[in-house]
Amino acid sequence: AQKVTQAQTEISVVEKEDVTLDCVYETRDTTYYLFWYKQPPSGELVFLIRRNSFDEQNEISGRYSWNFQKSTSSFNFTITASQVVDSAVYFCALSEARNQGGKLIFGQGTELSVKP
């Protein structure tokens, strides 16, 4: 069965702190895709990143970085020097190649609050 777990329901940090959002997934497929989405207070969902299961290279985009480890089935997201604008709910999601990568299974979300 496919499943995504974001064990951290809420995280609160002070501006400029680094913060890591955890994501653990379960799948029987050998080919799958992992995603992170951001949902700011305005409610829309913003795509942040997609990772393929055969590419374990970590990725950095500005203050954002992602650590993909197949050995632990984890795809963690780190925000460096957090800012108030980073306050949002963050979702990790999984899709499997046998579903043509189309069906997204979401985690429960982590609500990040960055205080000034």
Added chain:
Amino acid sequence: DADVTQTPRNRITKTGKRIMLECSQTKGHDRMYWYRQDPGLGLRLIYYSFDVKDINKGEISDGYSVSRQAQAKFSLSLESAIPNQTALYFCATSGLSGSLNQPQHFGDGTRLSIL
């Protein structure tokens, strides 16, 4: 203009009413999806469609139906609304690059309250 447009943005209605949520897109994507979001549960897939003649049930399709009227339009219906269908509903679209599904792009959501 938004690439994925959902109407209405907000709706309050009564138990037993029939409700239709509409989604249209200008991205030219073949694949469209409906999700609902509930606090603490993330988003769950209701129905999805990979082209105009294709409709598939998702994780929580009971109590819902869909219609893919055209490539650009995908409607979600609640035939007889009940209070536990109160949620935030999202439409999404995705395209294909070769055989690889591209990331889904979401509309701004419809907040539905059923009294």
